[in-house]
Amino acid sequence: MVEQRGAGVGRGVLQPVLAGVVTAVVGFASTFAVVLAGLRAVGADSRQAASGLLAVCVAAGATAIVLGLRHRIPISIAWSTPGAALLAATGAVDGGFAAAVGAFLVTGALIVAAGLFPALGRAIAAIPRPIAAAMLAGVLLDLCIAPVRALVDVPLLAAPIVGVWLVLNRFARAWAVPAALAAAVLVIALDSPGALRGAAAAPEVVLTAPVFTWQALVSLAVPLFLVTMASQNVPGMAVLQGYGYTPPLRGVLLGTGAATAVAAPFGSHAVNLAAITAALAAGPDAHPDPRRRWIASVTAGIGMITLGLGASAATAFVLSSPPLLIEAVAGLALLGALGAAIASATAEAEGREAAVVTFVVTASGVALLGVGAAFWGLLAGGLMLLLRPRSGTTPPSPRTSADRPPTESDPTPAAPSAVPS
Numbered sequence: 001m002v003e004q005r006g007a008g009v010g011r012g013v014l015q016p017v018l019a020g021v022v023t024a025v026v027g028f029a030s031t032f033a034v035v036l037a038g039l040r041a042v043g044a045d046s047r048q049a050a051s052g053l054l055a056v057c058v059a060a061g062a063t064a065i066v067l068g069l070r071h072r073i074p075i076s077i078a079w080s081t082p083g084a085a086l087l088a089a090t091g092a093v094d095g096g097f098a099a100a101v102g103a104f105l106v107t108g109a110l111i112v113a114a115g116l117f118p119a120l121g122r123a124i125a126a127i128p129r130p131i132a133a134a135m136l137a138g139v140l141l142d143l144c145i146a147p148v149r150a151l152v153d154v155p156l157l158a159a160p161i162v163g164v165w166l167v168l169n170r171f172a173r174a175w176a177v178p179a180a181l182a183a184a185v186l187v188i189a190l191d192s193p194g195a196l197r198g199a200a201a202a203p204e205v206v207l208t209a210p211v212f213t214w215q216a217l218v219s220l221a222v223p224l225f226l227v228t229m230a231s232q233n234v235p236g237m238a239v240l241q242g243y244g245y246t247p248p249l250r251g252v253l254l255g256t257g258a259a260t261a262v263a264a265p266f267g268s269h270a271v272n273l274a275a276i277t278a279a280l281a282a283g284p285d286a287h288p289d290p291r292r293r294w295i296a297s298v299t300a301g302i303g304m305i306t307l308g309l310g311a312s313a314a315t316a317f318v319l320s321s322p323p324l325l326i327e328a329v330a331g332l333a334l335l336g337a338l339g340a341a342i343a344s345a346t347a348e349a350e351g352r353e354a355a356v357v358t359f360v361v362t363a364s365g366v367a368l369l370g371v372g373a374a375f376w377g378l379l380a381g382g383l384m385l386l387l388r389p390r391s392g393t394t395p396p397s398p399r400t401s402a403d404r405p406p407t408e409s410d411p412t413p414a415a416p417s418a419v420p421s
Contacts, residue, residue: 013295019286020299023076027277027300028057028307030177031081034143034330035269036315038087042220043097044267050315051206052267057308059263060271063255064301073245074282074297076236076274077256077304080228082136083107083270085334086220086374088327089139089365093216097267102210103220104269108261110225111270115253130355131381132230133344138362138377139227140338146327157187157325165332177333184329188321203309207265223374228272231341236273243282244290247273354384 032053039049056079064077093099114120150158164183168176233253240247252273260270280286281296345355358381365373 016281016287016292016295017299019280019293020296020301021303023274023277023280023296023300024061024303024307026178026280027076027078027274028304029181031079031084031330031333032314033181033326034081034084034088034333035079037143037327037330038084038269039097039267041088041091042100043092044100045097046315047204047206048097048208048267050204050312052269053315054203054205054308054311055263055266055268056271057304057311059259059268061301061304061308063259063271064304065298067252067255068294068298068301071248071251072291072294073240073247074243074278074286074293075240075247075252076278076281076297076300077259077271078232078274078277079268080224080232080270080272081334082139082227082231082337083224085143085330086139086223086227087269088330089142089362090219090223090374091365093213093219095211095213095216098208098211099213099216100220101208101264101267102212103216103224104264105210105261106212106217106221107224107228107270108257108259108264110221111228111253111257111260111272113257114229115250115257118250127226127230127378128351128354128385130345130348130351131358131378131385132226133341134355134358134381135223135362135374135378136227136231137338137341137345138359138364139223139374140334140341141359141363142365143327144331144334144338146324146331150322150324150328153324154322157191157322158328160187161325161329162332177329180332181329184321184325188325192321204312205266208267210265218375223378224270226378227374228270232272232275235275236278239275239278240273240282243279245282351385351388354381354388357381357384 035053035056036049039052044052060077060079064075067073067075067077087100093103095102110120147158147162151162161180161183165176165180168179172179233256237247237249237252256271256273260268263271274281277300281300282293286293286296342359345359346352358377360377361380362373362377366376
């Protein structure tokens, strides 16, 4: 009897631990190339990019561990994938990477403010869903086009990666992006045998003193805050509620905001609630007993920190390949997110034109007065909504749970974002 009980306990711990390992590996492998592409785009050198990847892994992992142990809820934390795509789309800002770090720090402060002042969180949730989704779609478009460009510019390198993604997308969709990344590693290793020669043996931490410029604050900090809240934190809350949990929104925002601010000087852009990978830790596959699934999210946190220790090698490997090839892998990882964003932006006839304007302006990549396209896209879409004629013949569409933060009274959550995280 004692042996059977011990075996049952062992299986009861092993299942959520394995689920946590899978959560960490999928979350890291599927989009770490997006993080590196974003950091490099805003001016980080190879050492700063590796430090940023390490810092965001440690920040996300430590936050998941603390929140999971404290609340005994499978609160999965990830980096902001749409935020990293925003960095890649925005590019360099006045002041260089130091100004980008200043924007990361302000983003963390804004997330903390959203936790301290519920009115701010409600204001973010009040942004019309089509406008927010259209801005995200515009941000993602350029990276999602990268696989097509890669097939034209470096066909011998890109074709195996895209081919593996297509096959796995048909037969094992959840592993399509990790398999494409594995194919990319093989292709890079064959094309550049000395890819890891310049990698540091130990993880390298680079401290960058933040610089605050109004261009970086408007181009990076505000859009990064908005896209992280709207595309990650709100859907992440909905996923947890869908599995019967009542996550402490205030504590989550304070924790992720503080972690974002603390890790910013080391190159980390933002951490937040996981959306898609949250289901791996919070669902029944993690454990039949919902009270034991927090073990999975804590294990995932430990896994993220462990994977972050290899940031220098990952960065050196990525930088040894053609930049377009890495962008192609990132684009494959974000295709689902782009599709979901476009569908959400154009789902309702009312406001569709404003959403299209937001998408077009954001996707254009234009910068005016030193401010990036994401901000102007959001502003243009908002103006279109304000200036549209009021016919009175079309009743306003009812608000749904996706238009505001989930609450305890919402038994059915909004559909989660398709951003892998």
